[in-house]
Amino acid sequence: MIQCSKVGDSVNSKCPKCSAELILDNKNNKLKCEYCRSAFDLEESKEQIYICSCGAEIISSVELKKCIYCNSKQITNKAFKSKHNIDYIIPFEKTKKDAINAFKKLCKDKWFMPKSFNINKKCREIKGLYIPFMICDYDTTGVFETECDDISTWNSGGYKYTKIDKYKAIRGGNISFENILVNTSNNFTDEILESIKPYNFKEVKPFDKDSYKEYLIEKNNKSQEELIKEANEKTKKYFKEEMKKDIKGFNKIKEIDSSINLYNLKVSFVLLPIWFLNIKYKNKTYMFVMNGQTGKINDNTPIDKKRIVFLWISTFIIIFALLFLLNLFKVIS
Numbered sequence: 001m002i003q004c005s006k007v008g009d010s011v012n013s014k015c016p017k018c019s020a021e022l023i024l025d026n027k028n029n030k031l032k033c034e035y036c037r038s039a040f041d042l043e044e045s046k047e048q049i050y051i052c053s054c055g056a057e058i059i060s061s062v063e064l065k066k067c068i069y070c071n072s073k074q075i076t077n078k079a080f081k082s083k084h085n086i087d088y089i090i091p092f093e094k095t096k097k098d099a100i101n102a103f104k105k106l107c108k109d110k111w112f113m114p115k116s117f118n119i120n121k122k123c124r125e126i127k128g129l130y131i132p133f134m135i136c137d138y139d140t141t142g143v144f145e146t147e148c149d150d151i152s153t154w155n156s157g158g159y160k161y162t163k164i165d166k167y168k169a170i171r172g173g174n175i176s177f178e179n180i181l182v183n184t185s186n187n188f189t190d191e192i193l194e195s196i197k198p199y200n201f202k203e204v205k206p207f208d209k210d211s212y213k214e215y216l217i218e219k220n221n222k223s224q225e226e227l228i229k230e231a232n233e234k235t236k237k238y239f240k241e242e243m244k245k246d247i248k249g250f251n252k253i254k255e256i257d258s259s260i261n262l263y264n265l266k267v268s269f270v271l272l273p274i275w276f277l278n279i280k281y282k283n284k285t286y287m288f289v290m291n292g293q294t295g296k297i298n299d300n301t302p303i304d305k306k307r308i309v310f311l312w313i314s315t316f317i318i319i320f321a322l323l324f325l326l327n328l329f330k331v332i333s
Contacts, residue, residue, distance in 0.1 A: 038085060047080040049219060056187055057219035058129075068127055068216065069187050069278055070285075085220075086207040087268040088135075090199055092128060092215065092292040099126050099275035099290050106288070106299060122277060128215040128292060130271035131188060136180040136231040142260030143172040144243035148250035167250070171243040180238070182231045184220040188274075188289070195298040196291040199272055203293065207271065217271065228267075236260045 032039050050058045052067035052075045059080050066073045100123045150165040179201055183190050205211070239260050247253055273292025278285055279301060289298040 048077045049080040050075050050077045055221075057221060059217040059219055062214065064216075068129070071278070071280070085269060086132065086271055088204045088270040089130070089207045089211045090201070090204050090270065090272055090293055091211070092273045093203075094273075094275065094290065094292050094295050096126060096128065096275070098295060099128075102290055102295065102297060103277065103288055106297065106301065110301060122279060126275055126277045126288075129274055129276060130212055130215055130217045131193065131274060132184045132218065132220045133270050133272055134182040134184060134227045134231065135268045135270050136177075136182065136228075136235070137264075137266040138177045138180065138231075138235045138262050139174070139264040140177065140235060140239050140260060140262055141172075141174045142239055142243075142258060143170060144240055144255070144260075145170045145257040146244070146247060147254045147256050148247065149252040149254075150249070151251040168256075169247045169250075169253075171246050173243070175239055175242055177235055177238060180231055180234055182227050182234070184222050184227065185218055186221055187218065188276075192287065192289055192298050192300075193274075196274065196289055196294075196296045199291070199293055204270065212271065215273070220269075228265075232262060235262060 047059055047061050048063075050056075050060060050064045050067075052070060052072055054067060054070040054072065056067055056069045058064065058068060064075065064077070067075050103123060103126065146169045148167045148169050150167065151162065152165075153160060153162045155161070183193055185193070236258075240255065240258060244253060275290040275292055277288040279288065280286075287298070287300045289300075290296070
């Protein structure tokens, strides 16, 4: 239990939602964040947070003996005393057996998998993990200004002519966006996580402490300010894309200017499930990731380049031999 003498004392702890400093509210027996206005109960937790020198921070109720990302055994752990600042969760629908079967099939279909690659051993290392995402809902209003080219070409007198007519197109409107997802992970790039989407948000459920059971949770280490900034950029990008869809009949469209206002922001956090496996091969790390709800896969498993070279050489030799025998047969005939 944290003890402080008066309301407002610092407890040298960070808000799990925005990473701002927390203060103690003795009256209500809570930790409060003055930045994002979150409040957290002061209660002990059986969960541990495991920290690795690679920067990974994983929350788990079961013991971890090595880092799930870099496999280093040099990890430290301490009690996770903060409250999970999660609103929703999409449960795992795909089991570990489903993930293993998908990984085995992927390896079987991959001709150039390294011979030294031990599939059965790697399968045992597949882990279920929840990645926290920030969800933003926005109302937007704005104007999108573009320069458009109408290009036409024709041939005459042995010459090719090109005519470019330039137009200015302006579009504006009001659009409401829901479920703008912002990745809070430092270990999974947007490219990887985008490749295994979408998730079915009709299956989303309120988060509670029993929601994730034996699965791991990656800790959000990005600040609220950083996440909101990314959400703003995404939303403006989506607004422009919607405006651009209404500009038709041109060969080229170039943005000149835009003015987009965002308002009525609503923020919540959701845990999305993945199965993943880190694979080290020749001092390089590869990653197998599967959507824990739909089973969609991102394939980044290793390839043995020597086997590819061997195949090309073998193919060349076979073709050369066949051509030689064919020419020899023609000479004899």
